[in-house]
Amino acid sequence: MAKFLPIANQKGGGGITTTAVNLSSCVAALGKKVLIIDLDPQGNTTSGYGIPKRSVKNGVYEVLIGECSAEAAVQHTQFRADIIPSNTRLAGAALELVDLENRESRLRRALAPLSGKYDYIFIDCPPSLDLLTLNSLCACDTVLIPIQCEYYALEGLSELMSTLKTVRKKYNHYLDVEGVVFTMYSGRLNLTIQVVDQVKKFFGDKVYKTTVPRSVRLSEAPSYGQPINFYEPGGKGTEAYMDLAMEFLKNNRH
Numbered sequence: 228m229a230k231f232l233p234i235a236n237q238k239g240g241g242g243i244t245t246t247a248v249n250l251s252s253c254v255a256a257l258g259k260k261v262l263i264i265d266l267d268p269q270g271n272t273t274s275g276y277g278i279p280k281r282s283v284k285n286g287v288y289e290v291l292i293g294e295c296s297a298e299a300a301v302q303h304t305q306f307r308a309d310i311i312p313s314n315t316r317l318a319g320a321a322l323e324l325v326d327l328e329n330r331e332s333r334l335r336r337a338l339a340p341l342s343g344k345y346d347y348i349f350i351d352c353p354p355s356l357d358l359l360t361l362n363s364l365c366a367c368d369t370v371l372i373p374i375q376c377e378y379y380a381l382e383g384l385s386e387l388m389s390t391l392k393t394v395r396k397k398y399n400h401y402l403d404v405e406g407v408v409f410t411m412y413s414g415r416l417n418l419t420i421q422v423v424d425q426v427k428k429f430f431g432d433k434v435y436k437t438t439v440p441r442s443v444r445l446s447e448a449p450s451y452g453q454p455i456n457f458y459e460p461g462g463k464g465t466e467a468y469m470d471l472a473m474e475f476l477k478n479n480r481h
Contacts, residue, residue, distance in 0.1 A: 233349075243354060321359055374408070384426070
């Protein structure tokens with residue numbers, strides 16, 4: 228049975244999509260069967276895997292509203308991981324879902340037939356709390372939280388924890404935090420050290436030892452439609468995300 232893992236933070240710009248693309252690719256490179264779902268209307272995970280958004284006929288939008296099955300929407304990529312991509316229609320999905328039955332659990336129901344085909348199903352969430360994010364949190368086992376090392380990220384984190392508490396109470400009693408990973412990390416900055424200390428006080432051993440540094444190559448890779456481990460195999464970004472993937476798999480051995 229697959230483990231469902233949204234990558235989420237209500238604060239935008241914290242490396243959600245970068246982590247979704249590169250962690251999923253690195254976990255697949257380590258031999259696991261991986262599916263990544265682009266639940267963000269911006270579609271950056273889709274383009275990050277080299278798929279033009281406008282070419283997608285059957286994507287996560289069509290899956291959510293019942294126009295096609297999840298199996299029919301899966302695309303195989305040259306990067307070992309499979310993807311259910313996003314298209315331009317997803318932007319209006321949150322409004323359309325409001326009037327649908329079991330609106331918060333449509334993703335969970337749609338993905339159920341795929342559970343036995345993968346080891347891990349990652350979900351790239353939009354940086355907001357809407358029905359799309361709620362669907363991912365209702366479908367998952369645990370949530371992985373990327374945090375940029377800046378003050379405003381702490382405010383976003385408190386909002387996210389409040390959201391998780393609400394979702395756990397109303398919809399998904401087993402929802403838990405998988406882990407917290409620091410992105411755009413620079414150990415030379417005092418602010419970085421302060422943010423890290425605050426987060427570690429709250430999350431303890433759920434904070435990953437691996438940190439993701441600031442990297443021009445990580446910013447460049449999406450424009451070439453490649454995860455970092457294919458764009459720059461020997462670079463610092465690849466090293467960081469491969470280390471994160473190995474730490475993630477070690478934590479999930481049971």
